[in-house]
Amino acid sequence: MAKLSAFIVDNDENTREIIKNLIQEVENVEIADVFNTISDAYNEILKEKPNFVFVSTVNNSQDVFGLIEKITLVNNKIKFIVMASSYDTNSVIKAMRAGAREFLPKPLIKEDFIKTVNRLKEQFSGNDSNTNCKIITTFSNKGGIGKTSIATNLALEIANITKEKVAIVDMNFQLGDVATFLDIKPSFDISYVVKNIDGTDNNFLESTLDKYKDTSLYVLADPPYMEQAKDITPEQITKLFDELRKSFSYVIVDTSNVFDGKTITVLDNTDFIMLVTIVNLPAIRNCQRCLDVFERLGYSKDKSKIVINRYMENDEVTVEDVENTLNKKVYWKIPNNYFTIMSSINKGLPVEYINPSSNIAQSFRELATVLSDNIYKQKIAQKIERNPLINFKSLMG
Numbered sequence: 001m002a003k004l005s006a007f008i009v010d011n012d013e014n015t016r017e018i019i020k021n022l023i024q025e026v027e028n029v030e031i032a033d034v035f036n037t038i039s040d041a042y043n044e045i046l047k048e049k050p051n052f053v054f055v056s057t058v059n060n061s062q063d064v065f066g067l068i069e070k071i072t073l074v075n076n077k078i079k080f081i082v083m084a085s086s087y088d089t090n091s092v093i094k095a096m097r098a099g100a101r102e103f104l105p106k107p108l109i110k111e112d113f114i115k116t117v118n119r120l121k122e123q124f125s126g127n128d129s130n131t132n133c134k135i136i137t138t139f140s141n142k143g144g145i146g147k148t149s150i151a152t153n154l155a156l157e158i159a160n161i162t163k164e165k166v167a168i169v170d171m172n173f174q175l176g177d178v179a180t181f182l183d184i185k186p187s188f189d190i191s192y193v194v195k196n197i198d199g200t201d202n203n204f205l206e207s208t209l210d211k212y213k214d215t216s217l218y219v220l221a222d223p224p225y226m227e228q229a230k231d232i233t234p235e236q237i238t239k240l241f242d243e244l245r246k247s248f249s250y251v252i253v254d255t256s257n258v259f260d261g262k263t264i265t266v267l268d269n270t271d272f273i274m275l276v277t278i279v280n281l282p283a284i285r286n287c288q289r290c291l292d293v294f295e296r297l298g299y300s301k302d303k304s305k306i307v308i309n310r311y312m313e314n315d316e317v318t319v320e321d322v323e324n325t326l327n328k329k330v331y332w333k334i335p336n337n338y339f340t341i342m343s344s345i346n347k348g349l350p351v352e353y354i355n356p357s358s359n360i361a362q363s364f365r366e367l368a369t370v371l372s373d374n375i376y377k378q379k380i381a382q383k384i385e386r387n388p389l390i391n392f393k394s395l396m397g
């Protein structure tokens with residue numbers, strides 16, 4: 001494999017030397033150029049297209065984030081690693097949103113640095129075992145509750161907000177309608193994919209899934225004939241998730257409402273279950289049953305999040321009632337907006353395209369922001385925890 005190139009953007013001589021020394025510990029990566037500021041480096045980065053840019057930010061400079069975003073829009077293969085000695089969690093999130101792929105607290109820690117670069121390196125060779133991928137599944141043991149509406153709209157918003165690669169996978173094998181909700185004619189479906197995936201072709205999923213419009217969202221539809229779904233095994237589903245994790249940062253899964261072997265395999269592989277309910281007693285009782293099943297399956301309490309759909313302020317049953325009955329906090333409320341949702345489903349377009357200022361589009365955007373923020377925050381916290389030189393509490397407070 002050809003050597004990978006890296007730029008250093010830091011006006012501190014000392015840090016530059018440290019990075020130069022550390023990079024020698026990473027096989028196959030060399031420093032191609034050094035700059036003081038990102039504006040100095042801007043044209044060269046676009047021209048030379050280095051594989052990595054190590055860039056320091058002082059006082060979370062908006063300039064740095066703005067330029068990273070500008071470059072990433074043109075070339076999202078360049079991996080920015082943002083470094084900072086003083087920062088807060090929100091500014092790290094801003095850097096990630098701008099397109100930075102990694103964040104390293106200063107002073108740099110040798111092991112962390114090497115590990116981070118090696119992991120990013122794998123993305124160039126395609127052997128990336130993306131441990132950062134999060135799988136989010138919408139579930140309910142009732143139909144018609146809003147699972148597909150939430151899965152499709154949430155997936156689009158996460159793609160828009162994070163600009164990372166997001167897959168929406170229809171695992172409602174018998175009655176899937178993700179493709180209908182997004183009005184796409186899928187080139188391949190999930191039964192084709194599970195039969196042909198062998199883990200050797202790194203571009204297999206990217207070339208098989210349908211890219212949605214001008215976004216970073218990719219769609220994997222259910223099989224066109226119900227019989228084809230019968231042949232899909234839980235092992236194949238797990239294998240598919242393993243492969244999806246390598247190529248995508250987020251995988252949103254829409255499920256059926258039966259607790260069969262396939263659905264349980266999906267839930268086992270899931271990081272966050274969006275347990276969807278509406279505010280009426282039968283639905284809440286069903287929700288309680290699902291939580292009981294999750295407990296028996298050994299899932300942690302944090303794994304499932306209660307999402308109330310079709311929420312109305314003046315409902316007879318209140319959110320408190322729901323929380324008391326379920327003995328669990330409500331994670332999110334999606335407003336009732338029959339008009340916008342129906343128009344969205346009939347036109348096969350997410351609500352963002354129907355009416356971006358509607359309460360429901362706003363709610364999906366905010367949910368996507370909160371979810372992806374929490375995921376970034378977990379990542380930052382893990383990093384900071386590993387860095388004994390940084391006072392963890394003072395940063396997260």
Ligand SMILES: Nc1ncnc2c1ncn2[C@@H]1O[C@H](COP(=O)(O)OP(=O)(O)O)[C@@H](O)[C@H]1O
Binds near residue numbers: 142147337
């Ligand atoms: N937030 C909402 N406000 C109003 N109606 C909704 C909302 N979400 C879903 N619906 C209605 O519920 C129906 C079922 O939604 P869908 O997403 O297909 O549910 P599921 O996938 O759980 O079967 C939709 O056709 C729509 O009419």
Ligand SMILES: [Mg+2]
Binds near residue numbers: 148172177
């Ligand atoms: Mg559905």
